[in-house]
Amino acid sequence: MAGRKLTKTFVLDTNVILHDHNCIYQFKDNDIVIPLTVLEELDKFKKGNDPINFQAREFVRILDDIVGEKLFNGGIQLGTELGKLIIATGKPFSETMKQSFKEDIPDHRILAIAEHITKENPKRPTILVSKDINLRMKAKSLGILAEDYENDKIKDPQVFEKSIMEMENFNDQLIDTLYNEGAFPYAESGLKEQPIPNEFFILKGNKSSVLGRYDSATQRMVRVEKKVAYGIKPRNAEQTFSLNALLNPDLKLVSLTGKAGTGKTLLALAAALEQHKLYEQILLARPIVALSNRDLGYLPGDATEKISPYMQPLFDNLSVIKHAFNPRSQEYQKIDELLKEERLIITPLAYIRGRSLSNSYFIVDEAQNLTPHEIKTIITRAGEGTKMVFTGDLQQIDSPYLDMKSNGLAYMTDKMRKQELFSHVNLVKGERSYLAELASDLL
Structure with a gap:
């Protein structure tokens, strides 16, 4: 029992469960408290086809399997070497909370429970876990320990900047060998x-x-040669490396990161078109993340018209490739043919559900707005002969509950970077225009 005093109590916010429905099994032998108001909020998310709706439904199923009277009275053991799961009913607001927060909202009810447990168990750390920075700040203002959900965060986000090694004063003879023979044993490089x-x-x-x-x-x-992909020529070493990975059929998973204008999506689409004979279908998708707190419902028109603004950047990239050719050329007409036959599909990521991903070239744009679970769900659906490419800008995350360390693109790249079927390139140099690059750097 002495060791039990060293464990902690974690109070979970709704957004943690919507981020990872298996989160209750990630806290080792510590106890987990779920406020009743969190279950009320989850009930609102059960219906729908978005990833958070899936997370809500899966968690409710997990809870249904372990439900019992003890869940509300002392808690239920989650398993061997795991802590207890407890559902906490509402607690009255303290005088400090009444003075600080006038509204009776779910966030404040969660705070009231965390504050109550903290005061009831002063010798045992109680920690509020939330993806919401504002809620964590409110908790700390009340003297409540609070932290982000760290289970799927990467340790070093700078790992993405190290995708290319630049070696000075390299052996000229080996450089000649690479040009003449195409390869040399790495052991001869002298690199430790x-x-x-x-x-x-x-x-x-x-x-x-x-x-x-x-x-x-x-x-x-092995030597990396500069190749042209469906009329698109690489303009720098980063783009040359990117096309090398995108055109390599042995690399089944590729991630391209970099700021706007570095050519990530354009290169991925050009490489897919270059290899259209190798794949039954080319899928280009992106998640829909509404900006400025505006949902799709605010936009005019039917469903197709509502999603059109979100898909337009993908069609713009396709237009750039088409205009590299004469409208009467075979390459230009092939793109129209692929679109007509639905072998080239540009669509919101949610619309990919149910589609076969066998023998497909699947590009997911704006992948920095996906959670690790969403990325995993996509990759695990890859069938035989499928290649997957994820592109995104880690500096431009639109989801309020993701950051550079916790987004799915960063998580996937960090976990996969030592696998032989994976390649990652971080593109730094912008190629749209000097103005676009200057704005990206300074604004």
């Missing part, structure tokens, strides 16, 4: 640090330079 699979290199000698990729299967440095 072991690279991760498919890591890209800019090797600079005294006389020349060359682009390379580490092939972990053969433990060789």
Whole structure:
């Protein structure tokens, strides 16, 4: 029993459950309290086809399996080496809370429960867990410990900036070998640090330079050549590396990160079109995240007209590729043919549900707005012969409950970066225009 005193009590906010329906199993031997008002809020999210609706339904199913009278009185043990799950009914607001918060809203009812448990158990840490920064700040103002849900956060977001290694004063003879023979054993490079699979290199000698990729299967440095994909030419080393990964059929999973204007989506779409004969279908999708607290219902028109503004950037990229060719050319007409035959589909991510993902080239744009669970759900549906590409800007996250460490794109890249079938490139140099790049950097 002495060891039990070292455990903690975690009070969960609704958004934690909507982020990860399995969250109650992620707190080891600590106890978990779910305020009754959280269950009331979850009830509002059960209907619908959005990811949060799925999370709400799955959690309710989990709760239904472990329900019992003890859930409201002392709690129910979740399993071996796990703590208890307790449902807490509402508690009266303290005088401090009454003075600080005038509204009787779910957030404040959760605070009241966390404050009550904190005072009832002064020797045992009570921590409010929420994805809502404002709620965490309110909790701390009352002397309540509060923290974000950390289970699926990456430790070092700067890992994405290290996708390309630049080596100065490299051996000129090996550079010549790479040009003439296309590869050399990595052991001959003299580099002490072991690279991760498919890591890209800019090797600079005294006389020349060359682009390379580490092939972990053969433990060789292989040359990366500049290739054109469906009329789109790479303008810098980052784009050259990106196309190398996108055009490599052995790399089944690719992530491209970078600010606006670096060419992530354009390159992914061009590479998909270049390989259209290899795949039955090209799917280009993006999640719909309403801005300025405006839901789709605020937009005029039917369902198609409502989602059109969200899909327009994808059609713009397609238009750029089409206009690289003469309208009478075979390449131009092939795009129209693929669209007509529905072998090239541009759609909201939610509309992909139920579609077969076998032998498909699947591009997910704006993936930084997806949760780790959503990314996992998408990838685990990949059938035989499917290649998946996720693109996004980690600096432009529109979801209020995600950040650079917890979004799905960052999480997936961090977990997959040492796998042989995965490749990641972080694009830095903007190629739209000098004005666009300046705005991206300064504004």
